[in-house]
Amino acid sequence: MFASAENVLILLCLCSLHPTFGQDCPSRQELQGSLKQVQKLLSAHETTCLQSLRNLKKKINVLHSSAGKQTTKTINSTCPKLDTPSNGRKLGKSHSAGHEVHFLCDPGFELVGSESRVCQDSLTWSGQSPVCRDINECASSPCLNGGACVDEVNQFSCVCAKGWAGATCQSPVPTFFITMTNISATTAAATTLPAATTGPFVRPSRCSTVQGTTHCTCEPGYTISGRDSYTCTDIDECELFHNGQAGRLCLHACANTPGGYRCSCPAGYNVTRDGRSCKDIDECATRQNNCTKDHMCINTYGGFQCVRVDCPKIPHATYVKTSPMRCERNPCPVDNKACSQAPNSFSYHYLAVVSNLSAPRVMFRVSALRPIGDTLRFSLLGGRQARRHFTVQRSDRLTGQLMLVSPVQGPATLEAEVEMSELERRVQLGRYITKVTMFVSPYEF
Known part of the structure; x- marks a missing residue:
């Protein structure tokens, strides 16, 4: 376009300055038509340039605005800090967009809310804020025969009424007695008869005679045994209730003691309040572990594990x-x-x-x-x-x-x-x- 306009102008100038070229010069009417054509070309070119400049200005403004927004996003591109739920743990420290945070509850508590939350592009967290709620093991009234339920972490224990025993107060406490006839006795008398032998597992019985009939009883945990009606021997509760209808007396190990019994638990467990059950020791929460800083402590039943995620x-x-x-x-x-x-x-x-x-x-x-x-x-x-x-x-x-x-x-x-x-x-x-x-x-x- 520039070359044709320039040629028309040069030809016009030559014809004006040198009339001798007249026979080779176009007529004035032809020159006017060429000039109008050049004028149109220049106008079109001017319009195109102005439009290109306007488009370029718009693009510069958009880039400038985007750069400003990007700077603002860079300054504040994280979601608000999430609190660790009470009686629980939070896994994940990054609060940047697209990252995920997980929540776990301690033993004996259940999670209410979202197990995991994601930092969204809008810099808000997905899901609902989690809460670790205590599990009420007494809600189902597990204690029988008037026993009182005590809610504990991850379990329960029963305080039994008099005359009942067992994990859920399901077993009656046995009563042992013997009746003997003494023909020569005619008056009522209460006495403690001497035992043939003494020791922690042997006790003398307590007898009373009424109108010729003698009643002998033993201390709780003892019974009259054999032909010697005056001697009380210890009851081996561990053996007696080992395979009873109400289940084992101890959930793990039972040791007979004079007049009673004692339950024990394996390493990593403690005996519960009822003296029969076992509850796990959380070595991770109580810091009874040897996990190093680059390992994570995972509590298990009866122990713990040190794990490292690579x-x-x-x-x-x-x-x-x-x-x-x-x-x-x-x-x-x-x-x-x-x-x-x-x-x-x-x-x-x-x-x-x-x-x-x-x-x-x-x-x-x-x-x-x-x-x-x-x-x-x-x-x-x-x-x-x-x-x-x-x-x-x-x-x-x-x-x-x-x-x-x-x-x-x-x-x-x-x-x-x-x-x-x-x-x-x-x-x-x-x-x-x-x-x-x-x-x-x-x-x-």
């Missing part, structure tokens, strides 16, 4: 720990297909259970907080041992659950991996691995 090493992909129990994959290069097919995250969970837990039973649930595909698929990974004891079922569209399908005799440690895959028209969008480790106690109470 992010997996997978070819073509790298992972970073975003919380004590979670590792997430770093961004993949655009041309690295193997990296994009690796799991997006690994999460680790540890469960403590007693031996011979009844089955089938739900042990763990895996859910998608923000699904991006049209289908979720859950599957069980691992070898023969995992498939022998576990299976994975879907409870609803967004949740899969790890099921225990056969009881496990402790002590044992079982591991299972649950994979959750997101699909869009059968094309995989992401994979998430949840590793569950179950510590099985050798005891059943």
Whole structure:
């Protein structure tokens, strides 16, 4: 456009200055038409330039505004701090957008609210604030025959009424007596007859004679035995109630004592108030453990475990720990297909259970907080041992659950991996691995 306009102007100037070129110069009418055409071209070019300048100015304003918003977001790009629930724990320290925080309750308390919360792009937390609520074991009135229930952490004990005993006051206290006939006695008299032998397991009986009939009784925990009607011997409650209809006298070990008995518990347990049951000692909460700073203490029934969560090493992909129990994959290069097919995250969970837990039973649930595909698929990974004891079922569209399908005799440690895959028209969008480790106690109470 510039070249044609310039040629027209040069020709006009030559014709004006050198009339000798007149025979070669166009007519004035032709020159006016050419000038009008040049004027139109210049006007169009001016309009195009002005429009380009306006578009460029708009883009600069948008970039300037975006830079300002980005600066504000960088300054305040975290969600508000979450408090640790009373009688519970909080797992996860990062409050940045996209990160997740998990909540656990101490033994004897149940979680009300969200088990995990995610910092959303709006810098607000998903779900509801969790609360650890005390489990009231006395709500079902387990104590019988007028016994008073005492709620304890993760269990209960019964204070039995007079004449009753047992974990739920289900067993009557036995009364032992003997009646003897003494023909020569005609008046009432009360006396304590001497025992043939003495010792902690032998006591003299207390007898009274009324109109020729002698009644002898023993102290609680003793009974008249054999032919010697004047001697009381200790009752072995451990043997007497070992296989009774009301169950064992002690839930673990029973030791007979003069006139009574004493229950004991294995290492890692304490005897409860009722003197019969056993309750676990939380070595992690009471700091009775030797776990180092780079390990996490997991309380188990009768003991504890020191665990260390290390992010997996997978070819073509790298992972970073975003919380004590979670590792997430770093961004993949655009041309690295193997990296994009690796799991997006690994999460680790540890469960403590007693031996011979009844089955089938739900042990763990895996859910998608923000699904991006049209289908979720859950599957069980691992070898023969995992498939022998576990299976994975879907409870609803967004949740899969790890099921225990056969009881496990402790002590044992079982591991299972649950994979959750997101699909869009059968094309995989992401994979998430949840590793569950179950510590099985050798005891059943």
